[in-house]
Amino acid sequence: MKTPILLLLAALAATAQTTPVAPTAVANASISGVVRDKATGTPLKDYVVSTYVNALWSDAGITMNSATKQLTSTTDEHGQYRLTDLPAGPYHVMAQTPQGGGRSSMTRVVTLAGQDVEGIDFKFVQMGTINGKVLDENKEPVPNMFVTLVSKEYYLGSIGYYLKSSGRTNDQGEYKIAGIEAGHPFYLMTDFLRQNLPPHAETPLNPQMRRRIPMRTWYLSSPDREGAASLTLRPGEIREGVNIEVKKSPSYCMAGIAATPNGPAALRVSIEALTPSSGVSGSGGTFMATTGTTTAPDGEFRFCDLFPGSYRVTVTERNQSPDATYAITVVTISDKDLTDLKFPTSPRVSLNTEVILDGTQPTIPITVKPRLGLVPLLRTQNPGEKLNLQPDIPGTMPMTGLLLDDYGVRASINSPGLYVKDVTYAGRSVRFEPFHLGSAGMGSGLQMTIGQDGGTIAANVADKDGNPIADTLVVIMPANTPNEGALAAQIISGQTDQRGQYRSRTLAPGKYFVVATEDSYDMTPESIGKLWQSHARYQEVDLNPKAAAQVTLQPTNIR
Amino acid sequence: MRKPMSTGIRLHFSFAIAVAFAAAIAHAQDFTGRIADDSSGEPVASAELKIHKAGMRELVADLDTDRNGRFTGAALPAGDYTIDVLKPNFMTATFPVHLPSAALQISLLHFAVMDGRVTNVRGEPVAGIVRAPYGQTIGATRLTVLAKQPASDEFRAIRDAALDDDGHYRFFDLPPGQYELGMWYYGINEGSGMQLYPDNANPRVFTVAGGEVYKDLNFLIAPNPEYKVSGTVALPAPGQKFALALGLPDQPILPVAIALAADDGSFHFDKVPAGTYDLFVGGPTGGYGAFDSILNDKTEPQFGRMRIQVAGSDVTGLAVAVAAARSIGIVLRPFKTTEFPAACPQNVTVNFDSLDPWGIRFNITAQAGLAKEQTVPNLAPGRFRLSASDLGTGCYLAGESVVDLSKNIEQPVVVQVAAAGSIRGVTPKPGDAIELMDAEGKQSQLAFSDAEGHFSFKTLHPGRYRITSQKSKQTKEIEITGGTETTIDLGGAQ
Secondary structure, X not given: OOOHHHHHHHHHHHOOOOOOOOOOOOOOEEEEEEEEEOOOOOEOOOOEEEEEEOOEEEOOEEEOOOOOEEEEEEOOOOOEEEEEEEOOEEEEEEEEOOOOOOOOEEEEEEEEOOOOEOOOXXXXXXXXXXXXXEEOOOOOEOOOEEEEEEEEEEEOOEEEEEEEEEEEOOOOOEEEEEEEOOOOOEEEEEEEOOOEOOOEOOOOOOHHHOOOEEOOEEOOOEOOHHHXXXXXXXXXXXXXXXXXXXXXXXXXXXXXXXXXXXEEOOEEEEEEEOOOOOEEEOOXXXXXXXXXXXXXXXXXXXXXXXXXXXXEEEEEEOOOOOOOOEEEEEEEEOOOOEEEEEEEOEOOEEEEEEEEEOOOOOOOOOOOOOEEEEEEOOOOOOOOOEOEEOOOXXXXXXXXXXXXXXXXXXXEOOOOOOEEEEEEEOOEEXXXXXXXXXXXXXXXXXXXXXXXXXEEEEEEEEOOOOOEOOOOEEEEEEOOOOOHHHHHHHOEEEXXXXXXXXXXXXXXXXXXXXXXXXXXXXOOHHHHHHHHHHHHHOEEEEEOOOOEEEXXXXXXXXX | OOOOOOOOOOOOHHHHEXXXXXXXXXXXXXXXXXXXXXXXXXXXXXXXXEEEOOOOXXXXXXXXXXXXXXXXXXXXXXXXXXXXXXXXXXXXXEEEEEEOOOOEEEEEOEOEEEEEEEEEOOOOEOOOEEEOOOOOEEEEEEEEEEEEOXXXXXXXXXXXXXXXXXXXXXXXXXXXXXXXXXXXXXXXXXEEEEEEOOOOOOOOOEEEOOOOEEOOOOEEEOXXXXXXXXXXXXXXXXXXXXXXXXXXXXXXXXXXXXXXXXOOOEEEEEEEEOEEEEEEEEEOEEEEOOOOEEEOOOOOOEEEEEEEEEOXXXXXXXXXXXXXXXXXXXXXXXXOOOOOOOOOOOEEEEEEEEOOOOOEEOOEEEEEEOOOOEEEEEEOOOEEEEEEOOOOOOEEEEOOOEEEOOOOOOOOEEEEEEEOEEEEEEOOOOOOEEEEEEOOOOOEEEEEOOOOOEEEEEEEOOEEEEEEEOOOOOEEEEEEOOOOEEEEEOOOOO
């Protein structure tokens, strides 16, 4: 899993340079620098620094082709790396910890023009570690508990709780979660998860004869997330003794029948406690192993050891074919068993999409295609679910194989002047908000409006003496956002290259506030709240239609 | 290099559970008791008791113990029940009980623990997993617990763990048995290699009867002269991805080095100590798991292998040929008779488990039938163990179960099945532990008598056995023949 802020920077900075540079006769060059610990300045050995040649950096990150090649260099004992033989053009250079796995990486933007570029240094903030024990009310260690790091952050316009990494307790109830971003407040939650359940739980029918069961518990020892205590680590901190005392709850059961349109069948039924649950957030996605069973041909299931709360129950066909039917239902348990539940599966649905070009017909036909996609918010994409389109402008295209479920919209276009003006579902803007497919009647479709009068904002970041400052964050905030959630959804940022220069992707005309900073921000309410408080004090830019606005900025503290 | 095991060591499974009916201190209708650790006598808190009634789908009660190890259940109707006692890191105990009953005293047997660290000569922890960008594992230190197989001197890997950041590992779920501990490492700064604990020449055998805690089983990776091994795989088509691994012929459980060939087929292993190795290559690969590559299922796999010697200098310029995977025919036949045993199915699913460290995950199953020879494609030229999972309780796989496809073998490969015997018996005592030991004293199994004193053993290989009742101290010798049920009474006269 990526560290939230780093991925965000990488994704947004990638949008700044979307046009391939025409081949020129200039010589190939190298990029070099040093990887250090940010706090101590110690050179870091065995870090892997890489980039790609013959690739196009774009909204989705990177577009590769058959000529795309990855170049890597591993830092030596002085922390030094060198990437050589690079043609002129823009590059995103990524440095990764030796453990790799995307858990910790940093990106810098470099523009090459035939000259070797030195001093592309990376300063790694060392990750933190939490360890402790999970104990029950008898102070007994509880093995096989999942302990999950949870981030409270803005995503798609509102605050949610999102799973990050997790650890599992050993026989002594000990867990350890490493690779924790410093300076970011997190919550800890512990759950008892069994991956494979029998179709029919053997828990006694009489609730009086059931033992109490471990329930989802938040650090220190709270059954609800409002009572959770947050933890913020310093760089490299190892926080010991973060013990969680697991609460116990009466054990409840839910039982019923899963059936296809042709009647009961052997189906896969899975269950997951809400919220938080597996799903995507602004910084990626985290999916825990699913808990569930495969029923006998009678479709009968009985799940027990459930504590009060809401659960997402998913019924799928075992064959996972592209047209397999499914059911997704939210079931809430309060203080008694639920029986005779019926989960009939439904066929897949289609969603029509239409792309509209705003304004007058252009004189030259538009050949570039926008990307319009949906991302399931609480699960991974199903086989047969066609969620990503590249329709013509104007044009229509169906998305097929969809489920009646929660989705978020991903829309982008990659061309001078053109930008995504809005995306609506049944007339409501869903560009920065989630939507539930099926909430608006089956005839409703997605409509994407492309504006053609967009402009760009370029920033030169320099200190008070006019010296350019590389690797500085440039943050662009639309001026008309009504609240913190909207600001969080619409904020844009990127890094300056080695010349202190940054250029945004194509933006809608209008008023923006722009700031350059050596701080960072993230999607936590604390961080967004500060930007919301102060954003109107930053440099105001009126971006006129089709304009290329230029600002010069000095780094400012945004914390 | 494997030393023969002493046959004198045997395991006292009968200590797995002890149930005592204490003095009648409880009220007649109450169902109470206490659970203690068999080795320490300490109360076992937060243990779960599942109380079954024959013929009922759900439990009649699901209880747990308090911090003093005590449990109390609401009154249950008089009758016979079966109780499972579960506690993580303890062996699950199952026994019958007649209610109403006096308070129960139950002892649970703790699983054994093996715990230690792996460090280099500077005292620093070594890396557990080394990943390339985008997550593929290119180096690892893996600890493996090897369990002695019943009725043989073979030790087979049953548990596998990577090191945490501190170079620490911990196995904590080892049931009674005999074990060795091994460490395989590759692609880490310290190089690659393999060590048994405490040394390869004299591996220690850990005998677990229950609850043993083996701490500080530490490994030190000392520097060795190291060499490079490099060469080129003759790719069937350019750009295909092939996986390579080096294995020790004497210790082929895990590879001691892995590598991926570049698009032009070139490969290199760094930091290989002197020694004799098998070099394995296979592909094209289409993905990877935590440690192994996965073959691309759209292309016919190709494999190659060669024996190499690393002695005092780098080995360069190896030309590694690959050839199409092997296929073999398999048939199902009765073992040592002409008549097919009635208890055996005429079609069985046979699993092929690789016994060589290819660094590739094989997932090969095939049907073996009595009627017709079946072809099993996509096999690597190495050793595979054949096993069958759906034979039923009256049938077992007999004869040779390992095929070595690095050599020419007689085809078709005959999968042999034989009828198993069984025992049905009775003892005067319910809840009695009955131990069945084979004639060589190498292998024992345990059953508990039910409320009527009945017990049974199934899927027994024909031969002589010794059967012992723990409570009545009766011992008898019996002969088991295939396809028949032997009845025995451990209460009556000899």
